[in-house]
Amino acid sequence: MGFGAILDININHISTRLAYWLARNFDEKFDKLNVGKHQIKITSDTVYEVFGIPKGPKKVEIIADKRKVKKQEKI
Numbered sequence: 001m002g003f004g005a006i007l008d009i010n011i012n013h014i015s016t017r018l019a020y021w022l023a024r025n026f027d028e029k030f031d032k033l034n035v036g037k038h039q040i041k042i043t044s045d046t047v048y049e050v051f052g053i054p055k056g057p058k059k060v061e062i063i064a065d066k067r068k069v070k071k072q073e074k075i
Contacts, residue, residue, distance in 0.1 A: 025034045032039040040046075044055040 022033070026032070026042070027034060027039075030039075031042050033042055047053055048055045
């Protein structure tokens, strides 16, 4: 069971607190998210199963122009 329906939610930004928490708790060396005493292994299969985002060879475009990136200031 995944969360494919989450793709229908109109989200234009991510909470600064959530982004900060994810960045602090993700171990990029082992591709694991530390959640308390537990760890969740994050793979392309995990992302596909949870979010329904296709996995494949297509690269994610990096936005170099900061004016195109929206930032939520309030926490």
